[in-house]
Amino acid sequence: MLxxxxxxDETLRRFAWRIPERxxxxxxxxxxxxxxxxxxxxxxxxxxxxxxxxxxxDLARASNRFANLLAHHGIGRGERVGILLPQSPQTAITHxxxxxxxxxxxxxxIQFGPEALEHRLGHSGASVLVTDxxxxxxxxxIRDALPELKTIIVVGGAGHLDFAGEMAxxxxxxxxxxxxADDPALIIYTSGTTGKxxxxxxxxxxxxxxxxxxxxxxxxxxxxxxxxxxxADWAWIGGLLDALLPSLYCGVPVLAxxxxxxxxxxxxxxxxxxxxRNAFLPPTALKLMRQVRDPRRFGMxxxxxxxxxxxLGADMLDWSTETFGFPVNEFYGQTEANxxxxxxxxxxxxxxxxMGRAVPGxxxxxxxxxxxxxxxxxxxxxxxxxxxxxxxxEYWRQPEATAAKFIGDWLVTGDTGARDEExxxxxxxxxxDIISSGSYRIGxxxxxxxxxxxxxxxxxxxxxxxxxIRTEVVKAFVLPKPGIVPSDAxxxxxxxxxxxxxxAYQYPREIEFVTQLPMTATGKIRxxxxxDLEIERKRAAAGS
Numbered sequence: 001m002l003x004x005x006x007x008x009d010e011t012l013r014r015f016a017w018r019i020p021e022r023x024x025x026x027x028x029x030x031x032x033x034x035x036x037x038x039x040x041x042x043x044x045x046x047x048x049x050x051x052x053x054x055x056x057x058d059l060a061r062a063s064n065r066f067a068n069l070l071a072h073h074g075i076g077r078g079e080r081v082g083i084l085l086p087q088s089p090q091t092a093i094t095h096x097x098x099x100x101x102x103x104x105x106x107x108x109x110i111q112f113g114p115e116a117l118e119h120r121l122g123h124s125g126a127s128v129l130v131t132d133x134x135x136x137x138x139x140x141x142i143r144d145a146l147p148e149l150k151t152i153i154v155v156g157g158a159g160h161l162d163f164a165g166e167m168a169x170x171x172x173x174x175x176x177x178x179x180x181a182d183d184p185a186l187i188i189y190t191s192g193t194t195g196k197x198x199x200x201x202x203x204x205x206x207x208x209x210x211x212x213x214x215x216x217x218x219x220x221x222x223x224x225x226x227x228x229x230x231x232a233d234w235a236w237i238g239g240l241l242d243a244l245l246p247s248l249y250c251g252v253p254v255l256a257x258x259x260x261x262x263x264x265x266x267x268x269x270x271x272x273x274x275x276x277r278n279a280f281l282p283p284t285a286l287k288l289m290r291q292v293r294d295p296r297r298f299g300m301x302x303x304x305x306x307x308x309x310x311x312l313g314a315d316m317l318d319w320s321t322e323t324f325g326f327p328v329n330e331f332y333g334q335t336e337a338n339x340x341x342x343x344x345x346x347x348x349x350x351x352x353x354x355m356g357r358a359v360p361g362x363x364x365x366x367x368x369x370x371x372x373x374x375x376x377x378x379x380x381x382x383x384x385x386x387x388x389x390x391x392x393x394e395y396w397r398q399p400e401a402t403a404a405k406f407i408g409d410w411l412v413t414g415d416t417g418a419r420d421e422e423x424x425x426x427x428x429x430x431x432x433d434i435i436s437s438g439s440y441r442i443g444x445x446x447x448x449x450x451x452x453x454x455x456x457x458x459x460x461x462x463x464x465x466x467x468x469i470r471t472e473v474v475k476a477f478v479l480p481k482p483g484i485v486p487s488d489a490x491x492x493x494x495x496x497x498x499x500x501x502x503x504a505y506q507y508p509r510e511i512e513f514v515t516q517l518p519m520t521a522t523g524k525i526r527x528x529x530x531x532d533l534e535i536e537r538k539r540a541a542a543g544s
Contacts, residue, residue: 070098075127109233279305280306284439382427437505460478
């Protein structure tokens with residue numbers, strides 16, 4: 001944990017990693033606070049307004065039951081446990097019980113369609129899946145393609161093992177596995193640049209590695225009275241390791257809600273009603289909140305807000321200060337190595353457009369393509385040096401991709417930028433084709449693989465097109481097969497084709513039919529040319 005100094009430099013000097021040899025996320029986030037006092041751990045508000053509260057004592061017992069449940073069904077240490085659930089008590093219980101057993105959690109986003117789920121469950125070799133009645137149909141559709149999936153447990157039953165029934169039969173006493181800090185704990189799949197998404201395998205130490213990066217944007221979290229909420233799904237590293245697990249580790253209660261779609265007015269009302277003190281709000285959420293009439297009328301009790309995924313400009317910083325009474329702190333990271341750079345307004349001035357300064361404990365630099373650290377002011381690749389407890393162990397079952405992620409001991413983020421004389425980092429752009437849309441980082445490869453299977457599509461290129469709210473939207477340039485006549489109806493059909501198979505956030509919101517695509521001499525599509533074209537078009541449209 002960070003010890004606050006008078007300045008950033010003093011805080012930096014005071015910090016040193018203290019990673020124990022043995023560490024288990026499950027016991028650290030429940031048992032260490034289960035002291036019989038009944039202190040709240042999870043506050044769950046249903047869509048109908050009903051509220052359920054679980055104490056750390058409840059969470060410790062329930063996660064023990066789930067660990068015993070897994071063991072009863074033959075699931076052992078190192079096996080992968082798929083978790084396809086929304087924000088809910090069952091999601092937290094499943095995660096912590098999985099870690100206690102020494103198994104590996106596989107968070108899955110509930111908006112994933114059958115093809116996206118098939119890849120992640122199949123590639124990870126998941127032995128068990130926990131889901132609910134709303135999502136089991138997608139799994140049943142691909143069940144035959146998942147020979148390693150032995151057990152399915154469903155909240156609500158729906159013809160499968162019933163979560164509540166199985167939990168009731170399990171003991172609430174369990175001796176957690178003696179896991180080392182470097183033992184595998186979870187796999188989170190990234191957005192693939194080309195081809196399928198890759199599984200970033202993280203160790204139990206990843207939670208400890210996140211703590212300084214949570215403390216900085218959350219203004220030296222935890223403090224008395226803190227209560228954390230995020231609209232980000234717990235299947236993503238932002239929801240899971242920027243919010244849920246660090247809060248539980250620190251003994252801070254977490255508010256969970258099950259909203260199907262982000263509603264800015266409802267979110268402001270929720271934060272006020274539940275007296276939320278701390279939040280991780282993606283930039284898109286903040287932009288939508290800005291459109292709400294007089295947001296201060298809700299009477300919120302916020303103390304800190306962190307955001308990441310897109311650079312905030314001076315206007316948004318001014319608005320956040322006026323609305324919440326303090327600046328929003330931007331931070332930076334990615335699935336493979338998260339929360340590396342952050343702002344902390346009470347520790348040093350926030351400079352509009354800057355991601356902040358390196359979080360203590362992480363050696364972050366701007367390097368050349370040869371791995372040489374560049375001086376202040378020069379643009380290059382943003383990278384972090386290993387060893388680092390927040391860094392992934394590897395890409396699951398992809399040693400070549402793991403090796404390609406590094407230049408020497410530098411893990412290269414895929415972003416380019418510069419660091420100034422005072423250590424502030426400034427984002428320039430991606431050095432690959434990742435699309436930044438809302439709070440999602442979307443790879444074109446998965447979408448192109450899906451689109452090319454549509455019977456009307458001969459070739460396709462997917463890029464990000466500028467958007468004032470989402471930063472970018474997914475756009476597909478489609479070359480139809482001979483004889484196919486482009487139409488609005490065909491575009492809608494193609495969009496639905498992707499939504500049904502991948503996820504709602506991945507479908508192309510814009511489709512343009514073309515007669516040719518820009519190609520390299522070796523036959524590769526030049527996505528950069530299409531991105532540049534979109535930038536020029538949107539810029540011209542905005543100026544007209």
